[in-house]
Amino acid sequence: MSWISKTFTSSIGRKIIMSLSGLFLCTFLVVHLIGNLQLFKHDGGAAFNTYSHFMGTNPIIRTIEWGLVLGFGFHIYEALMLTRRNKAARGSQGYVSNHSEQNSEWTSRNMGILGTIILIFLIVHLYNFFWRARFAGDIPKMGGADPLTRDYDNLYMAVVDSFHIWWYVLLYVAAQISLGYHLWHGFRSGFQTLGLNHRKYTPAIKYIGYAFAVLVSAGFASMPLYFFLFTNAQGELAANASAVLQSVAAAF
Amino acid sequence: MAGSNPNAKPMNLTLKVWRQPNRQAQGKIVDYQVKDISPDMSFLEMLDVLNEDLLRGGQDPVAFDHDCREGICGSCDLFINGRSHGPEKGTTTCQLHMRKFSDGDTITIEPWRASSFPVNKDLSVDRSAFDRIIQAGGYVSVNTGGAPDGNEIPIPKEISDRAFEAATCIGCGACVAACKNASAMLFVSAKVSQLALLPQGQVERKTRVENMVAQMDKEGFGACTNIGSCAAECPVGISLENIAILNREFLAAKASSNNLA
Structure with missing residues (x-):
């Protein structure tokens, strides 16, 4: 085991774990985003709640869920280990004058800060939906006539309720902006760390990464913004939605 | 000076230089004035002028690393105005010329910083x-x-x-x-x-x-x-x-x- 532990505790080995876990989490983001798009279906949450019930009870999904826990765990743990090593390497005496903005991007230098904002969001997010649905059991049932769905948790209403709280919407949007910047650097960085750098396809990876960062963060951010601005307390399109849309459009 | 540009106007500069007597001592930034610097000088020649002034005044000259002064040996190592080897792209410190600066500029000069690169003295670093x-x-x-x-x-x-x-x-x-x-x-x-x-x-x-x-x-x-x-x-x-x-x-x-x- 010695060569294995030496490989994955070396500076490059830790980076490789960072990269693999990060790219794995990117695939999770895609699945999560596509599933959540059902919030926009305007069916009183029927599709979203059925999907949530499936994700929460299917044995295969529940098994893969542990992979997700490990993905986050490794990514956060290695981030802490690498940050500690890198801070020690930089030393206690900093530069009096350092113009790193002239040689690199802000987002590349601040992945730790961006990641910490995302982690704070993740804790709040997991508590509010995952913990309540899985462990606290205080989410009301859907009810209604359909015997198949009436005992499903009404997570849709939990989402609608949360997305009418202004500070919650603010936290979500701030976290998605951080996620966007995190992915802006992280996507292409993951490939570079795995040694996948070549003049033929590296430019494509870079621009796919930029598009991925914008689409994923904008996609997630659109959900709290939509429910906060355009829907009533039941998640139905609010009476004044078109007036709000006009004033938002006018603001730009 | 042979080969120099006769129209080049000499410059007066303020230097903020990291001074540190030895590895263990605490260092600090010290301000110096240098006068009549030719724009054709290299950055290291400008520091030579500063050191001659310091020696004439009976002070300890600023230690800095240099060898070939042709941009090929990798000895010179100054962090100038917050950048490795100064503001110009693709040059070593010895190939950075004073024409890249302007009369009246303040220039901050520090050693490479890293735990693995301890400062020997002033701007000289153990690599x-x-x-x-x-x-x-x-x-x-x-x-x-x-x-x-x-x-x-x-x-x-x-x-x-x-x-x-x-x-x-x-x-x-x-x-x-x-x-x-x-x-x-x-x-x-x-x-x-x-x-x-x-x-x-x-x-x-x-x-x-x-x-x-x-x-x-x-x-x-x-x-x-x-x-x-x-x-x-x-x-x-x-x-x-x-x-x-x-x-x-x-x-x-x-x-x-x-x-x-």
């Missing part, structure tokens, strides 16, 4: 950590005997060009100085990819990358986070592609070398 990384594997073992003929081993032009590109690394340490993580990976990757590309480097290919990365970690350098400051500040333009090659070489060596320890 022997780089030597120990090279000793760990940055070489090709050669059999004794007669000198081999030139071009005895055929190497495709494309490969030799890429190896030469990596071989231009002069080991100055600007990459470490500029990196937020004080990572030496651009330096190590240049050496590893240079030798991994050439047939002479194949024999020790796997042990080389394993040993050099182990020594790099032991010296306390940080881990690359692909920021790119190193390549942007490199005076000879070593690219980030080399770090990807290093990562590949390391992973391949770990997966296939016979070293179980």
